[in-house]
Amino acid sequence: MGGGAGTLPRRRPARARTPEPVPGARRRDPGRMACGAVSDASHDRRNDWSRTMIDRRRFLVSTLAAATAASLPACSRALAAGAEGDDAALARVLERMFQAYARDFPEQLSSQGLDRGAQASARRRLGDRSLAARERFVREQRRFLRELDAIDARALPAPAAVSLRAARWLSASYVQGAAYGYGAPQVSRPYALSHLDGAHMDVPALLEEASHWIADGDGAQAYLERLAALPLAMAQDGERAREDAGRGVVPPLAVIESALAALAAQRDLPVGQQPLLSALRRATASLPGAAAWQAQAERIVQGPLRTALQRQVALLESWRPQAGAMPGVGRLPEGEAYYRWALQHNATQAVDATELHRQGLAQLAELDARMDALLRAQGLTEGSVGQRYLALSQQVQHRYAGNEAGAAQLRRDLQSRVDSLWPLLPRYLAISPASPPDVRRLPPLASSLRSPDVPRWEVVSHGYHETLGHYVQVERAAQARTPRLFDAINLPAFHEGWGLYCERLAEEMGVYADQPLMALGYLRSFRYRAMNLIADTGLHALGWSGERTAAFIADTGGLAPAAAMARVNRHSVTPGQGVAFKCGHNAWTQARRRAQQALGERFDPRRFHDAGLRHGAVPLAVLDAVVDDWIAAGG
Structure with a gap:
């Protein structure tokens, strides 16, 4: 039912048994409609925050699973076994919350590679998307919230108290989102059916990825059972959509x-071009029974699925x-209040749309001034910053060759x-991996490393985001022994906020000092997030029209009109999601500033970073409380 704060991720992580991306395996392109047709979101794929967020979650979840599964018990790893x-009580509630997610969203178990062992039946099921399921989800969250409220945080050790705060925040936000009576209460996606929402998008994409893991008849049958369930899932989307349309x-x-x-x-694709059929055909070509499975799949696609599409x-x-x-969304029932909730749900803290918009404009102006100076030094003086940056990035001498030699050079x-960054880490991190990662083994970097036709400098800040940011975060989280509920739930404001903060931390380490083009790539990353902040709040809170928003995105991002309008359509159906990354970065930056002001010379960045990371991913409201407690304790 979509992705956002507090949801399980849609896509499959690299499984623990396969530490590297499978050679030749195809990844879902979020610019592609799930049933195979290309959507308008295919424009400007490099800038697709949804794809970025999902790739990060695959990396985070799969790496955490590999690091912790062998040594930690299944139930509430943060809380000692046998606790009284x-x-x-907290351990039991958190585990039941996780089990409820696992029951309701089997597709997400598959996306995490957790559909095996005791959860193996998940690979054969689709989640219930009906109105009744939505109501059950809300009832359960209300009950979880009551049970969490009955627990005395003062009686808990610090890690458990943080878990209690985080779980309370999430359940309370779900309950608040449900009050509007439309969309899915666990995500800020107001429409049950759109060009980005619905089983018609989610399930075929999941099945295409799942096809890469079919190794025998059981795997093929699981694929077919999910395919057979897709028309019902689409009917349930229609049921909710009609209710909401009323x-x-x-x-x-x-x-x-x-x-x-x-x-x-x-609907009109010839049977030979149906991606669901070709995925199964590729996966089972060498298995006995392939012809029968293909015939069964064709009957589903040509019959019930075609009817559901119609x-x-x-x-x-x-x-x-x-x-x-x-x-x-201001035009929807209680639309202004809904957007306030959507912002809070994605930012995972109380925020104000007008203030976010103001911050975005101020940050964009600051970034433009810095980029303007760097672009002028390259001889580019005409046009907006976005247009000049795009022109520079397209110059052949600044791009890797689009072949294997270029990919090898990029790696x-x-x-x-x-490697050159790693010796600097002990000055900034109390606990850090002893050696740098092999960048080829980081799934979020894999597509860039295989497709080298990119500006030379852009991949550098991306690399720092993934290594200094997420790789370090994952290593620390593996030691945090957090409840598995928080391993599963997606909190992009925390994860991606830390990643952006680490791009800025790399600048503090001096890595861009003599590299003006690499500095441009880093600043462009921040500029893009500021643009999302402005566009999202302008569209949903300030009454911007689609045309005005598209013109702003086209000018700021240096995009063609069609690509800019595609961004508008994405913001339109995902209110609030565009602010998560930058809100996360702002929260880390502001928390550090508070700590520096309060502690003065006693401030140690190593201890500050560890204080923020040691409890794993939490809502930013909880991160603020954790940092304030750390400051009060003397840092």
């Missing part, structure tokens, strides 16, 4: 048009008369940069 009183909750017209084009294209086309067509042009350059 409030400790034991309250006036329908996507804007541009989104409806995009979804209609994709669904109709998939029904969704008809449903979307019926919404045209009531769909408006304004893309913001060597990035590894050299990471």
Whole structure:
């Protein structure tokens, strides 16, 4: 039902049994509609924050699983086995919260590579998307919240008290989101059906990835059982969408048009071009029984699935008369309040849209001034910063060759940069990996390393984000022994905020001092996040039209009009998600500033970073409390 704060990730991590990306394995492109047609989100794939976030989660979850599975018990690893009183009560609630997620979202267990052993049946099921399931989710979260509120945080050791705060925050946010009565209460996705929302997108993409793990008849049968369940899942999406539409909750017209084009294209694809069939055919070509499985899949695709696609086309067509042009959620019932919740849910702390917009504009102006000076030094003086940056990045001398030789050079350059950074880490981190990672083994970097036709400098800040940021974070989280609920739940504001903070930390270490082009790549990364902050709040809180938002994105990002409008459509159906990364970076930066001001000469960046990381990923509101407690204790 979508991805965002407090949700389980959609995509499969590299499983523990396969530490490196499978050679030749195809990754889901979020610019591709799940049933195979290309959506407008395919424009500007390099800048797709959704893909970035999902790739990070695959890396984080899979690495944590490999690091902790052998040594930690399944239930509430942060809380000592055999704990009594409030400790034991908290452990039980957190484990039941995890089990509820596992029951409701079997697709996400597969995305994590957890659909085996006791959870093996998950690979044959799809989650219940019905109205009844939505109501059950809300009832359970209310019950979990009551049980959490009954636990005395003062009676808990510090790690357990932090887990209690985090679980309370998440359940309270789910309950608050449910109060609006539309969308999915665990994510800020107001529409059950759009060009990015629904089983028609989620499930085929999951199945295509799952096909790479089919090794025998049991795997093929699991694929077929999920494929057979897809029409029902789509019908359940339709049930929720019709209920919501009765309250006036329908996507804007541009989104409806995009979804209609994709669904109709998939419905009309010849059987030989159906991606669900070709994925199964590739996966089972060498297995006995392949012909029978293919025939069964063809019957599903040509019959129930085609009918389900047609029904969704008809449903979307019926919404045209009531769909408006304004893309913001302010036009929805209680839309202003809904967006306030969406911002809070994604930022995982209390935030104000107007203040975020102001911060984004101020940060963009600061970044533009720095980039302008660097671009002028390269002889580029005409056009906006975004246009000049794009022109510079397209110059052949600044790009790797788009072949294996270019890919090999990119890997060597990035590894050299990471290796040279590592000796500096003990000055900034109390606990850090003894040696730098092999960049080839980090899934989030794999696509860049295999596709070298990128500006030479952009991959460097990306590499620091993944290594100094996520690789270090994962290593520390593995020692934190957090409850597995928090290993599973996606908190991009924390994860990606730390990653962005580490891009800035690399600058503090001096790595860009004599590398103006690499500094441009780092600043461009921050500029893009500031742009998202401005566009999201402008669209949903300040009443910007789609045209105004697209013009801002085109000018700021140096994008073609069609690509900019694709960004608008994405912001339109994912309110609040565009702010998570930058809010996370702001939170880490502000927490450090508070600590420096309070502690003065006693401030030690190593102890500060460890204080923020030692409890694993938590909502930013909890991170603030953790840092304040650390300051009060003397740092």
